[in-house]
Amino acid sequence: RYGATGASVQPERVLGLLKWLRGLRGIGIIQLDHANARSVAGFSDGELAQVTRLLVGDTGAELPWVNVGVETVSGALLRRNGGAPKMGGVADEEWGGFCATQLRRLIRAGFLPMVSLILGLPGETPADVEATLHWIESFKGERITIFPVLYAPVDGSTMTAKALSPLHWRLISMAYAFNFRWIPRMYWDNQTAVGVPAWKRMLFQAMGHGQVMQWRAFFALHARRARG
Numbered sequence: 001r002y003g004a005t006g007a008s009v010q011p012e013r014v015l016g017l018l019k020w021l022r023g024l025r026g027i028g029i030i031q032l033d034h035a036n037a038r039s040v041a042g043f044s045d046g047e048l049a050q051v052t053r054l055l056v057g058d059t060g061a062e063l064p065w066v067n068v069g070v071e072t073v074s075g076a077l078l079r080r081n082g083g084a085p086k087m088g089g090v091a092d093e094e095w096g097g098f099c100a101t102q103l104r105r106l107i108r109a110g111f112l113p114m115v116s117l118i119l120g121l122p123g124e125t126p127a128d129v130e131a132t133l134h135w136i137e138s139f140k141g142e143r144i145t146i147f148p149v150l151y152a153p154v155d156g157s158t159m160t161a162k163a164l165s166p167l168h169w170r171l172i173s174m175a176y177a178f179n180f181r182w183i184p185r186m187y188w189d190n191q192t193a194v195g196v197p198a199w200k201r202m203l204f205q206a207m208g209h210g211q212v213m214q215w216r217a218f219f220a221l222h223a224r225r226a227r228g
Helices: 011-022 045-056 075-080 092-108 126-137 166-193 198-227
Strands: 065-071 112-119 145-150
Touching (some): 011 045, 065 092, 092 112, 092 126, 112 166
Parallel strands (some): 065 112, 112 145
C-alpha cells in the first residue's frame, strides 16, 4: 500500500521504491510483512512478478512469504465483526472466492502466502466453519500456509481450546498439514539465501521436525477430547 490513495494502490510507486532499495549496496532479501487481498487485486500478474523479483534480488530465494489476513471466508460474518474496510466493495458472498483468487495469483507470482484465519468470531456458526474448512481443502497440493488463531477481543475474554468443536479441530489439522509441509522448506530456503551455514540449517530442521511431531500429537489429543 506504499503510496496508496485511499483504497487505490499505486503499483508503480511500490515498484519504484523497491527498485531504489535494490540499488543500495549490501541489500539481500527485502521481506514483506502483511498484504490485504484487496490491495493484491490492484496489481497485475506482471507487477506481482516484478515485486517478487525485486524482493529476492540475486539471493536465490524461492519462497518469499507474505501474510494475508483472510480471517473467515464468510463475508457476512467478517462484516458483522468490523471487517467491512478490509473487504472494500467485495460482496459478502464473494469474499472467500475473491481471497482464493488473490492468493493463487500470489502463488503464481512466486510467493508463499501465509493466511490467517480467526476461529470463534462472534456469531460464527458451524456452517461458517464448514465453509472455511472446504475453502482450505480447495488449496490441496498448492504452495500455501494457513494459520488459524483464536478470537481474542480486547476485553480479555479469549476463546480457549476447550471451546473448540470437532469441526474446529478438523480445520486446524487440515491447515497445519500445509504448514508442516511448507514452513520447514521456507526456513531452509530463506536461511540459505541469507548465508546461514549448512550445519545451522540442518540443526533448525531437526528441531523443527521434532516440533512437528509434538504438534501432531497435541492436535490428535485435542481432537479425541473434542469428540468426547
